[in-house]
Amino acid sequence: MEVLLGITGKDFTLIAASKAAMRGATVLKTSDDKTRSLNKHTLMAFSGEAGDTVQFAEYIQANAQLYSMRNETDLSPSALAHFVRGELASSLRSRKPYNVNLLLGGVDPISHKPSLYWLDYLASLAPLPYAAHGYAQYYCLSILDKHHHPDITLHQGIKLLTMCTDELKRRLPIDFKGMVVKAVTKDGIRDIEFDDDKVVKAA
Amino acid sequence: MSSPFSINGGACVAMVGKDCVAIACDLRLGLQALTVSNNFPKIFQYGEHVFLGLTGLATDVATVSDLFRYKVNMYRLREERGIAPRTFANLVSSSLYERRFGPYFVSPVVAGLDPKTGSPFICGFDSIGCIDFAKDFIVSGTATDQLFGMCESLWEPDLAPEDLFETISQALLNAVDRDALSGWGAHVYIIEKDKVTKRLLKGRQD
Amino acid sequence: MADRYSFSLTTFSPSGKLVQIEYALNAVNQGVTALGIKATNGIVLATEKKSNSPLADPSSLSKISLITPNIGMVYAGMGPDYRVLVDRARKVSHSGYKRIYNEYPPTRILVQDVARVMQEATQSGGVRPYGVSLLIAGWDEGILPEEEVEAAAKPAEEGGEAKKLSGKTGGILKGGPMLYQVDPSGSYFPWKATAIGKSATTAKTFLEKRYTEGLELEDAVHIALLTLKETIEGEMNGETIEIGIVGPPADHLLGVEGVEGARGPRFRKLTPQEIEDYLTNL
Numbered sequence: 001m002e003v004l005l006g007i008t009g010k011d012f013t014l015i016a017a018s019k020a021a022m023r024g025a026t027v028l029k030t031s032d033d034k035t036r037s038l039n040k041h042t043l044m045a046f047s048g049e050a051g052d053t054v055q056f057a058e059y060i061q062a063n064a065q066l067y068s069m070r071n072e073t074d075l076s077p078s079a080l081a082h083f084v085r086g087e088l089a090s091s092l093r094s095r096k097p098y099n100v101n102l103l104l105g106g107v108d109p110i111s112h113k114p115s116l117y118w119l120d121y122l123a124s125l126a127p128l129p130y131a132a133h134g135y136a137q138y139y140c141l142s143i144l145d146k147h148h149h150p151d152i153t154l155h156q157g158i159k160l161l162t163m164c165t166d167e168l169k170r171r172l173p174i175d176f177k178g179m180v181v182k183a184v185t186k187d188g189i190r191d192i193e194f195d196d197d198k199v200v201k202a203a
Numbered sequence: 204m205s206s207p208f209s210i211n212g213g214a215c216v217a218m219v220g221k222d223c224v225a226i227a228c229d230l231r232l233g234l235q236a237l238t239v240s241n242n243f244p245k246i247f248q249y250g251e252h253v254f255l256g257l258t259g260l261a262t263d264v265a266t267v268s269d270l271f272r273y274k275v276n277m278y279r280l281r282e283e284r285g286i287a288p289r290t291f292a293n294l295v296s297s298s299l300y301e302r303r304f305g306p307y308f309v310s311p312v313v314a315g316l317d318p319k320t321g322s323p324f325i326c327g328f329d330s331i332g333c334i335d336f337a338k339d340f341i342v343s344g345t346a347t348d349q350l351f352g353m354c355e356s357l358w359e360p361d362l363a364p365e366d367l368f369e370t371i372s373q374a375l376l377n378a379v380d381r382d383a384l385s386g387w388g389a390h391v392y393i394i395e396k397d398k399v400t401k402r403l404l405k406g407r408q409d
Numbered sequence: 410m411a412d413r414y415s416f417s418l419t420t421f422s423p424s425g426k427l428v429q430i431e432y433a434l435n436a437v438n439q440g441v442t443a444l445g446i447k448a449t450n451g452i453v454l455a456t457e458k459k460s461n462s463p464l465a466d467p468s469s470l471s472k473i474s475l476i477t478p479n480i481g482m483v484y485a486g487m488g489p490d491y492r493v494l495v496d497r498a499r500k501v502s503h504s505g506y507k508r509i510y511n512e513y514p515p516t517r518i519l520v521q522d523v524a525r526v527m528q529e530a531t532q533s534g535g536v537r538p539y540g541v542s543l544l545i546a547g548w549d550e551g552i553l554p555e556e557e558v559e560a561a562a563k564p565a566e567e568g569g570e571a572k573k574l575s576g577k578t579g580g581i582l583k584g585g586p587m588l589y590q591v592d593p594s595g596s597y598f599p600w601k602a603t604a605i606g607k608s609a610t611t612a613k614t615f616l617e618k619r620y621t622e623g624l625e626l627e628d629a630v631h632i633a634l635l636t637l638k639e640t641i642e643g644e645m646n647g648e649t650i651e652i653g654i655v656g657p658p659a660d661h662l663l664g665v666e667g668v669e670g671a672r673g674p675r676f677r678k679l680t681p682q683e684i685e686d687y688l689t690n691l
Contacts, residue, residue: 089266093305118239124211124261126232126240137237282518284582293511319550 001174002034002047004133005140005164006103008114009152013105013184016161017045018176019196030177038064039074040188042106044084047133048121049099056091056098060084077106081117081125088123097121101133105184112186132164139171140164154183158192169200207260207308208330210235212384213245214344215256216375217314217325218358219337220367223395224323226254226314227375229344229406230388232261241387241408245344249275250285252394255295256312258344259330263307270298288315288324292334299332306330310343314394321396340374346385349378368393368402376406415534429538430531433486433593436540440485442606442640443472445544446616446633447588449554451626451656451675452546454483455633456606457641458651468681473653477502477513478674480547481653485606486593487540494539498523516547516587520597528595542605543591548655548675551584586655602632608640615639626656634691645688647681654679 003018017034020027035045036057042064046057063083068074075083081104091098104117118124118131130144143163152160158181165179178196182189212233217226232243246256247268255271257264274294278286286294292313299307311328326334327341335341340358342350353374362370372391379386389404419429443456456472473483474495482498484491501522506514514522523543530538590605591597602620604612619632630652634645643649653676660673679687 085262085265089262092262120234122210122260122262123265124232124239125265126243126261128240131239137234137239141237281521282515290510290512294509297509297511 001172001176002134003136003165003168003172003176003179004034004045004047004101004103005136005161005179006045006105006116006118006128006131007144007148007157007160008105008116008129008150009154009157010150011107011112011114011185012154012157013043013107013114013116014154014157014161014181014192015043015045015103015105015184016165016179016181016194017047018178019180020175020177022174023050027175027177033180035180035182036061037189038080038104038106039068041074041109041184041186042077042080042104043182043184043189044080045103045105046100048101052098053100056087056100057102060087074109076108076110077104077115077117078108078127080104080106081115081119081127084119085123085125088119088121092121092123103131103133107184107186114184135172136164136168139167143167154185157183158194161194165194166198166200169198170202207263208258208310209345209384211259211261211264212345212382213243213258213261213264214342214346214350214375214379214382214385215245215258215310215312216340216342216350216354216371216378217254217256217312217327218340218354218362218367218371218374219323219325221361221363222321222323223364223367223393224314224316224325225367225371225391225393226256226312226325227371227389227391228256228258229346229375229379229385230390231379231385233384236383238387244390246390246392247271249291250288250315252316252318252399253286253288253291254314254392254394255291256314256343257309258312259307259309263309267307267309267311271295274298285318287318288313289317291315292324292326292328295328296332296334299328299330303331312341312343314341314392316394316396344385346378346382349381350374353378364393364395364400368400372402372404376404380407417532417534418537419531427531427594430594433538433540434542437486437542437593437605438607438609440487440541440606441472442604442608442612442637443483443485443544444602444604444612444616444633444636445483445546445588445590445600446602446620446624446629447546447586447600448624448626448629450586451548451629451654452586452588453626453629453633453655454481454544454546454653455630455637456483456485456651457637457643458649459643467648471651471678473651473678475653475674475676475678476519476545477507477547477676479513479549479655479676480516480519480545481655481676481678482546483544483651483653484541485609486542490539490541491543494523494526494541494543497526501526515549515551516545516589517549519547520545520589520591524591524595524597527591527593531594538593540593542593543589544603544605545589545591546653546655546676547587549584549587551582553585554583557583604636612636612640626654630654630687631691634687638691647683647685647688650684650688652679652684652687653677 021029021032181192228245232240
């Protein structure tokens with residue numbers, strides 16, 4: 001029941017991930033951050049098998065940071081997405097593949113173009129205007145299909161995100177304990193205040 | 204349903220015309236019944252007149268297309284010439300058979316024109332590289348059955364480029380409408396001796 | 410433990426020379442002369458078959474070898490080293506090419522593969538350079554020299570044809586006869602005509618005089634025999650001379666008839682009888 005959401009707009013990419021850390025039917029933590037920043041303008045959210053997720057995400061994070069230190073320049077979101085795909089693809093045919101699904105969002109450091117990449121544990125890669133992972137896909141993609149436009153503002157993006165989380169609160173059988181929301185703009189990655197306490201009643 | 208070949212869905216078809224060939228694919232990327240993207244092309248160009256269509260598991264479509272980009276670039280640097288479609292087809296075959304006991308889950312289609320004679324060349328493969336040479340058309344993907352039906356009824360010998368475009372487009376569009384796992388737009392390439400035309404078909408977005 | 414001592418035997422001298430390679434060239438220059446001449450429609454490779462005993466069976470000795478149906482090879486220098494290289498050339502033309510592309514390598518690719526084998530022997534641990542120079546002759550599919558001349562003669566308006574001659578990487582799509590020399594260092598050179606071995610200098614001077622542009626294969630065989638005659642030590646006959654030619658497809662060597670599109674090998678060795686015939690017309 002992990003939720004990952006990503007929305008691009010005119011000059012930003014929004015990444016949101018549920019705060020609940022679960023093991024079986026138990027919620028172990030209600031303030032989990034399922035995102036890692038890869039560099040100043042690229043953020044990655046992850047879900048999947050416990051252990052694999054953080055291990056893989058931090059491996060990617062370390063490699064992205066190593067690249068930035070060695071070359072005194074950051075990799076673009078596109079380059080990082082393809083790097084992650086390569087790692088995931090070779091993992092897929094190894095003895096114990098990583099079971100991790102990812103959203104990779106960012107803003108190009110040069111052209112300032114926002115981008116969002118959807119990756120699943122099979123290393124399928126798709127650049128998308130908006131994306132989700134897990135059960136959230138079934139509830140949110142149709143909402144986003146209807147209301148998303150490529151040139152929305154950050155404010156509109158957050159409203160759109162709220163529509164999605166409201167629907168998830170309404171329909172998901174388990175409380176996902178609200179969302180960590182972050183926005184990537186040309187100025188970097190920023191935490192977004194998000195009202196988790198809003199009660200949404202089923203219709 | 205959980206066959207690796209039908210997780211992501213997708214369709215591809217190639218046809219021979221008079222002094223031209225055509226290759227077309229749909230644009231859907233899905234996860235079972237859920238559509239994730241409607242912009243996932245499955246045709247890749249490896250030379251002036253050499254095209255490869257890849258359907259099957261999306262991750263392997265990406266991996267295999269990248270692999271051949273590497274191999275064809277190395278070939279071009281080594282031999283100081285572009286690869287011919289027939290040579291490329293044999294490269295595809297031997298590369299896939301190398302993974303005989305852990306195959307890439309793709310069904311490739313090659314289409315092109317012979318650089319020397321300009322004669323059309325198409326062929327298809329299974330996932331371990333067995334080549335299927337054809338004089339008329341090759342189909343692959345989750346809409347294979349529907350594509351066979353459409354091609355059998357629409358295709359005729361010696362179609363001119365414009366007629367071939369119409370034929371392959373109608374064959375693909377109508378085939379994917381009867382397949383839940385493919386569709387959502389299409390790319391069509393018409394390959395002629397001194398011109399390659401790429402057209403984007405919007406298609407049904409449902 | 411063994412690999413601790415497998416440093417390269419070929420090391421630079423203070424003056425910047427690799428003397429092992431020069432010694433290898435000395436071995437080549439003591440070897441029996443071999444020559445190659447490129448014609449418009451083919452290539453001839455020729456050498457002398459020397460045996461130091463009248464009891465030797467000359468028909469069992471072979472210095473010119475087929476590598477692929479369209480490529481052949483001859484050497485000057487050490488026979489055993491040559492046989493190793495023939496083996497490697499035949500092997501690499503399959504494992505590195507035919508089994509991948511289902512077609513035989515073009516001459517230059519084969520030459521580069523053999524040259525790499527020879528170069529590696531100058532830099533690897535525990536080995537010595539090959540004591541041979543090679544002449545490699547082959548026929549490539551592609552635009553023939555005469556077609557190229559035609560295309561160049563055409564005015565520029567038909568840009569299509571002129572464009573075809575070079576690919577995007579500035580490469581050449583040239584076909585037709587190809588003649589290369591490969592040395593122990595791993596360097597290789599394309600030639601119109603050349604000679605290697607003991608009397609290479611004499612033979613090359615002779616070839617410079619006799620070679621003309623637009624040579625036909627028959628004339629090339631003739632010139633090859635004349636050149637050999639200048640340098641040969643023993644008697645010249647079908648038993649003591651060896652000739653390999655790259656010519657038109659020899660469909661009679663195919664072994665089958667009636668297979669559509671099947672082409673015989675372009676490279677073949679002349680029989681002693683054929684050589685005798687050429688010699689009587691000399």
